[in-house]
Amino acid sequence: MELSILINRFNIKGRLVSLQPFGNGNINDTFLAIYRNTFTETQVILQRVNQKVFPRPEVIMANMHEITKHCHEKLEADAAKGSDDRVWQMPRIIKAKDSTDYVKDENGEVWRVITRIMSAHAFDIAQGPEHAMECGATLGHFHYLISDMDPSTIQDPLPGFHITSGYLANYDRTLETDGARELLGASMEAKRLAKFIEERRDLALCLEQAEKRGELVKRMFHGDPKVNNIMIDDVTGKGTAMIDLDTVSPGLIHLDFGDALRSICNPVGEEETNLAKVVFDEDLCTAFCKGYMREAGAFLTDADRAYLYDSIRLLPFELGLRFFQDYLNGNVYFKTTQPxxxxNRARVQFRLCESVEARERSIREVLKRL
Ligand SMILES: Nc1ncnc2c1ncn2[C@@H]1O[C@H](COP(=O)(O)OP(=O)(O)O)[C@@H](O)[C@H]1O
Ligand SMILES: [Mg+2]
Incomplete structure (x- = not known):
């Protein structure tokens, strides 16, 4: 079906004047649509939900309905008080003409339309400490927004996601295969990474065990809080919205905290081949933590705070473990262009993990002061 015919099934006022691919997402297909009438224009985001990643798109849309409803009620109540230094935003679902939240095309693909956050951009890498601080504030505020949601209104969008013990078990199964044995036998570097993992089995389980002991409690978390999903206002430079809500679900907020720092504090990115350049940037970390605590500090418990450092160390380890397992398993999950x-992606994440470990004392100091 032509996209312009498809989008016509949604309830948007005005005449469609432009429909173009948009943004740098790598999961869903995203388009920007511009509608005009005699006195203004409306810009909306059209997205096709990726069913390879989210096999139950109806669940994703039902979740999005609950999340945006809850957060918009809270956003509006807070805006009415007028005590914030900015207008916090969140995209809204624009319904189809038949009043449903999405449209299914003739191939069973699920399409949705959401409002565009205007005059704002998401960057692909951290721009400096001020940007990092705004990223922290935006994630912290998002955690505040979803902190009192009823988790039972949300269905699991990605079973097994971020369960480090599950990834470790998967890795152990892969180690038993002939293919993995061959790769490990042939490469000193692969052997070194396997040893790196063996030395950190405790780390892999630290958050899960804290949860089992009842020290940490699952709240709602974002699931993909990378810089590219944090919208920054073009006019003020302040964070204004978290987007990409597909993975929002019950989980430890530590996973978001660690994952955001993992991506923000590694300015050379995940594909760097010169390990000497992979360094955990403490200035960006400090700035992010300041912004985060300003917005989320009020509802974090002492136990929550006690595990923040561990989460910064754990998330690069977890991702490195997943890359390494996939390497030993013949690269079936993460897309690759060379064997x-x-x-190498695992090497980068493990180096980042080591770099965090080397800075443990000063990172803990910063966290204590905030
Ligand atoms: N509501 C929105 N307002 C403005 N830009 C958006 C909005 N939703 C998505 N985008 C842009 O499209 C990109 C991809 O969208 P996203 O929901 O993050 O999909 P993906 O899961 O593929 O990353 C974002 O990085 C952002 O640049
Ligand atoms: Mg995204």
Whole structure:
């Protein structure tokens, strides 16, 4: 079906004047649609939900309905008080003409339309400490917004996601295969990474065990809080919205905290081949933590705070473990353009983990002061 015919099934006022691919997402297909009438224009985002990643798109849309409803009620109540230094935003679902939240095309693909956050951009890498601080504030505020949601209104969008013990078990199964044995036998570097993992089995389980002991409690978390999903206001430079809500679900907020820092504090990115350049940037970390605590500090418990450092160390380890497992398993999960790419991605994440470990004392100091 032509996209312009498809989008016509949604309830948007005005005449469609432009419909173009948009943004740098790598999961869903995203388009910007511009509608005009005699006195203004409306810009909306059209997205096709990726069913390879989210096999139950109806669940994703039902979740999005609950999340945006809850957060918009809270946003409006807070805006009426007028005590914030900015207008916090969140996209809204624009319904189809038949009043449903999405449209299914003739191939069973699920399409949705949401409002565009205007005069704002998401960057692909951290721009400096001020930007990092705004990223922290935006994630912290998002955690505040979803902190009192009823988790039972949300269905699991991605079973097994971020369960480190599950990834470790998967890795152990892969180690038993002939393919993995061969790769490990042939490469000193692969052997070194396997040893790196063996030395950190405790780390892999630290958050899960804290949860089992009842020290940490699952709240709602974002699931994909990378810089590219944090919208920054073009006019003020302040964070204004978290987007990409597909993975929002019950989980430890530590996973978001660690994952955001993992991506923000590694300015050279995940594909760097020169390990000497992979350094955990403490200035960006400090700035992010300041912004985060300003917005989320009020509802974090002492136990929540006690595990923040562990989460910063754990998330690069977890991702490195997943890259390495995929390398040993023949690169079936993460897309690659050359056979050693997942090995190298694992090296980068493990180096980042080591770099966090080397800075443990000063990172803990910063967290204590906030
Ligand atoms: N509501 C929105 N307002 C403005 N830009 C958006 C909005 N939703 C998505 N985008 C842009 O499209 C990109 C991809 O969308 P996203 O929901 O993050 O999909 P993906 O899961 O593919 O990353 C974002 O990085 C952002 O640049
Ligand atoms: Mg995204």
């Amino acid at each position: 050693e790419q997942n090995l």
